[in-house]
Amino acid sequence: MEKNIIEVRHLSKSFGSHEVLKDIDFSVDKGDVISIIGASGSGKSTLLRCVNLLETPSSGEILYHGKNVAGKGVNAPEYRSHVGMVFQSFNLFNNMTVLENCMVGQIKVLKKSKEEAREAALYYLQKVGMAPYINARPRQISGGQKQRVAIARALAMDPEVLLFDEPTSALDPEMVGEVLQVMQQLAQEGMTMLVVTHEMAFARDVSSRVVYMNQGVICEQGTPEEIFGNPQKQETKDFLARFRNS
């Protein structure tokens, strides 16, 4: 299995004087499903956004196949086309139908023909169960459906890694299941995934590694069994206890 597709080294990020990420180190191997958990404001989302260069890191390196993409003169759009992202607020293009949402990136960025793009888009929409809705517009479908389309849109770019930024946090409870199910299926198929989530059951049952973040640093990481069964640090224990009680 390919090691270190993405390697984050000494990553720091500040917004003004507020240091959100402090000297983060971690790496992603092919096939990894990494869940990043932690309290709100612990820097989980910022970390994910830095990995996709939606935020510019203040210092440190992000190596993609050994090449630093956080430095000067990097073709960020080219890099992003290999790293898919699914957002909390879906961010489907409102001026396009479901099908067009999944085609536009393939046509404009990957320079595929319309027919090829349509075929791939239909394949992935079918996978997430949204094929019947190809003519609908984002405003006409539910949150869970939007998120599944967003996943199909990311998949259609054939990314090497898929980042999920709290994909179920904006959903009504009854829609969370359908999105998690799709994600679980992807994980089983060997997709490399980096998931920021508050769904502890997902982190425990689906991921291969769990990263617990606290106040801008990686407090503890390990297999789900280690983190959920036998957490070493007091902060991790407190955090998990709060979830169990609620």
Next chain:
Amino acid sequence: MDKLAKLITDIGKLWENYSGAYFTGIENTLILAVAATLAGCLIGLLCGVLNTIPYTQNDHPAKRFFLKLLRALIRIYVEVFRGTPMVLQAVFIFYGLPYFTDGAIAFKGMAGIWTAALLVVSINTGAYMAESVRGGIISIDPGQTEGAKAIGMTHVQTMVNVIMPQALRNIIPQIGNNFIINIKDTSVMFVIGFVEFFATHRNIVGVNLLYFPSAVIEMVGYLTLTLLASFGLRWLERKLDGDDNYELVSEDSLAMSAGTYSHPNRNSPFDEQSKEFRNHKKGGR
């Protein structure tokens, strides 16, 4: 009553003799307003795209300097052309440019007048549109940009495919405003000898002094033009918003996923199409 009757006969007289001239005036006004509004929109869109090119600390200093300079230049353009009367801009371009360039740039004959008029009104509209487009871009959820960036689109691709179509829809009322303003305000182009609808009126009343009857024709003419423009733009808006309905592609094997369901209890008292339900509703009221 006499006055009203006289007014109507005078209008009739004017119309008999000069209807052709009035129509030519309307034609010129419309061509200038449409062309200049379109050109102004293009200038505005261009300014909008250039104005929003992002730069980060990781970019080369030369690139950052160039982008800052670009933004400053656009700002100056907007402030100058939005902040001075169009009639003076026309004077400076039509008479000023040939004078200061010793005739290297000159506007000669009818073609020259048309070129100058188009140039002035376009540049003026562009200055207003640049701000409207900026507003339109700001009004779009930043998530749209992030979604586009996340699948690897460049700034221009994001703008052209995602942001501008949505921003443009939002600023159509503003474009309409500018178009209607242009229909009326192109009348100041008389200073450079451009004969549009209002200049026609000045020429005609200069000959026969039927000032008020001609002004009535002008009023009705301008109002007709602007009303037509309003209706046309409303129609365009509705068309762009598209249909509220969509077709399910139901032959798909996964069509029975979440969100689609058929009514479980057809013909039961709770089915809206059943007699019981209708009676129940009637009884309830």
